[in-house]
Amino acid sequence: MPVHYVAMTEEIPAGQSRIVTVEGRSIGVYNVDGAYYALHNRCPHEGAPLCKGPVCGTTLPSNVYEYEFGRRGELVRCPWHGWEFEIKSGKSVFDEKVRTRSYKVQVDDGRIGIVW
Numbered sequence: 001m002p003v004h005y006v007a008m009t010e011e012i013p014a015g016q017s018r019i020v021t022v023e024g025r026s027i028g029v030y031n032v033d034g035a036y037y038a039l040h041n042r043c044p045h046e047g048a049p050l051c052k053g054p055v056c057g058t059t060l061p062s063n064v065y066e067y068e069f070g071r072r073g074e075l076v077r078c079p080w081h082g083w084e085f086e087i088k089s090g091k092s093v094f095d096e097k098v099r100t101r102s103y104k105v106q107v108d109d110g111r112i113g114i115v116w
Helices: none
Strands: 003-008 017-022 025-032 035-040 055-060 068-077 084-086 102-108 111-115
Touching: 003 017, 003 025, 003 102, 025 068, 025 111
Parallel strands: none
Antiparallel strands: 003 111, 017 025, 025 035, 035 102, 055 068, 068 084, 102 111
16 A cells, blocks of 8 residues: 655644645644544535644533533534544544544654555
8 A cells, every 4th residue: 555655743743733635635634642643634514624624622421510621632623514523533523424534644754644
């Protein structure tokens, strides 16, 4: 499987992302706590540029009248309609049947590559 190198690790520090193009496909590359992940830059709902949305977290199960926030920096929210997806897997937060495509990422000598 070919690897398409798209950036150097120092170009995408922890908590940051970059949109790249590989063979005509727009892909968001994310650094979540030092690990790199890649998602197709297209929301499955209506085709929005998903990776242009904010990186966020979500509320966790908590007691009545309490709101516990967690998963900070692990989700991306679609800029058009607010659908949220896990950066690590592409799975939606709201429905296990909905997802966006994720790509395997490989880091070699400081180069970030997307495995095709």
